[in-house]
Amino acid sequence: MGARLDVNGRSYKPPEAPTVVVCIDGCEPDYIAQAVAAGRAPWLRRTLAEGTALIADCVVPSFTNPNNLSIVTGVPPSVHGICGNYLYDMASGAEVMMNDPKWLRAPTLLAALAAAGRSCAVVTAKDKLRRLLGHRMSLDRSVCFSSEKADTCTREEHGLTGVPALVGRSVPDVYSAELSEFVFAAGVALMKQRRPDVMYLSTTDYIQHKHAPGDAVANDFYAMMDAHLGALDAMGCVIALTADHGMNAKVKLDASPDVIYLQDLLDEWLGSGTARVILPITDPYVVHHGALGSFATVYLPDGVDCAATAERLRALRGIEGVWPRTAAAERFELPADRIGDLVVVSERSVVLGSAAARHDLSGLDAPLRSHGGISEQRVPLIINRRLPGLDANRRWRNFDAFDLALNHAQ
Numbered sequence: 547m548g549a550r551l552d553v554n555g556r557s558y559k560p561p562e563a564p565t566v567v568v569c570i571d572g573c574e575p576d577y578i579a580q581a582v583a584a585g586r587a588p589w590l591r592r593t594l595a596e597g598t599a600l601i602a603d604c605v606v607p608s609f610t611n612p613n614n615l616s617i618v619t620g621v622p623p624s625v626h627g628i629c630g631n632y633l634y635d636m637a638s639g640a641e642v643m644m645n646d647p648k649w650l651r652a653p654t655l656l657a658a659l660a661a662a663g664r665s666c667a668v669v670t671a672k673d674k675l676r677r678l679l680g681h682r683m684s685l686d687r688s689v690c691f692s693s694e695k696a697d698t699c700t701r702e703e704h705g706l707t708g709v710p711a712l713v714g715r716s717v718p719d720v721y722s723a724e725l726s727e728f729v730f731a732a733g734v735a736l737m738k739q740r741r742p743d744v745m746y747l748s749t750t751d752y753i754q755h756k757h758a759p760g761d762a763v764a765n766d767f768y769a770m771m772d773a774h775l776g777a778l779d780a781m782g783c784v785i786a787l788t789a790d791h792g793m794n795a796k797v798k799l800d801a802s803p804d805v806i807y808l809q810d811l812l813d814e815w816l817g818s819g820t821a822r823v824i825l826p827i828t829d830p831y832v833v834h835h836g837a838l839g840s841f842a843t844v845y846l847p848d849g850v851d852c853a854a855t856a857e858r859l860r861a862l863r864g865i866e867g868v869w870p871r872t873a874a875a876e877r878f879e880l881p882a883d884r885i886g887d888l889v890v891v892s893e894r895s896v897v898l899g900s901a902a903a904r905h906d907l908s909g910l911d912a913p914l915r916s917h918g919g920i921s922e923q924r925v926p927l928i929i930n931r932r933l934p935g936l937d938a939n940r941r942w943r944n945f946d947a948f949d950l951a952l953n954h955a956q
């Protein structure tokens with residue numbers, strides 16, 4: 547069976563059966579409930595009854611990068627360092643994407659498994675995650691690629707070539723449900739042809755940003771997912787299903803976006819350009835959310851009363867909470883050196899912007915749905931094996947997925 551692997555203070559048994567951990571981007575638990583209730587997800591219905599169904603908390607900010615990296619490292623951002631999709635690098639004075647592995651402060655379980663001679667497969671919808679998820683993962687027996695760039699894979703960088711032919715599909719548009727469907731189809735094809743020891747699949751939340759739970763299009767998406775998961779189950783895989791964050795409508799009564807533009811407010815209060823607002827939801831794919839989410843950090847210059855500014859922000863309608871740096875780092879398990887002087891979280895139906903002029907909302911063709919706050923923290927954590935003896939009262943996290951799949955389900 548092999549020796550246990552110790553990674554970031556957690557110990558894992560090597561897999562006895564092929565193990566698949568799936569991160570469904572933006573999967574508010576009600577998506578699953580509605581698809582099951584509509585009769586569109588028979589595999590999930592059976593798994594919920596015969597396996598293990600938990601509700602877990604993701605990490606806040608409830609965005610893609612921090613949570614995917616928490617899942618594959620088994621620890622919160624305070625350890626692995628990825629605290630958003632985007633940050634202000636105080637050392638260089640630049641605002642940058644957190645897509646480069648240089649920002650990662652902890653090893654991944656995937657790299658450790660590959661180093662121990664296990665074959666791994668990582669398939670992610672968007673290429674922004676690929677280098678982070680595959681960081682230091684030997685490609686001697688493993689593969690790591692994205693749906694978005696599946697037609698450009700090389701053996702040296704991705705561990706294989708000819709992905710579209712392997713999957714039997716052409717590369718989809720990045721703004722489509724098919725981008726996630728390619729992830730699942732690739733997972734099934736890889737399991738049939740290579741049978742990796744461990745596989746990590748990560749989708750995109752394009753559908754969840756545009757369609758509420760129970761919507762016909764949303765149910766179609768979960769029916770597609772259900773069929774692919776059923777195929778993996780039939781091949782004997784242990785499957786752990788979780789999400790990086792939930793999703794909520796962020797609109798006023800007239801269905802227009804309910805936005806608090808923090809940069810405009812702080813410019814009015816403190817002077818133009820005095821404060822700097824960072825929106826960690828920002829990534830290269832903003833058409834479906836306009837870079838509007840429910841979590842922001844604020845950098846204040848010397849001489850500004852941080853406590854007074856926090857209190858003024860806290861008094862705004864739609865603000866759930868404002869925390870100074872140290873308290874925010876402790877509350878949300880974040881690296882204190884990579885967040886602002888203040889962390890601002892909005893309520894369930896409200897999003898945070900920088901300046902109104904900086905947001906292009908012309909691409910929104912449906913009422914805004916987004917994430918980032920505490921209100922999007924609850925996510926599913928489902929295992930296709932019954933796991934007796936688990937403490938139902940403990941706080942489960944989405945980054946317990948590998949622990950449950952490797953240490954408890956086999």
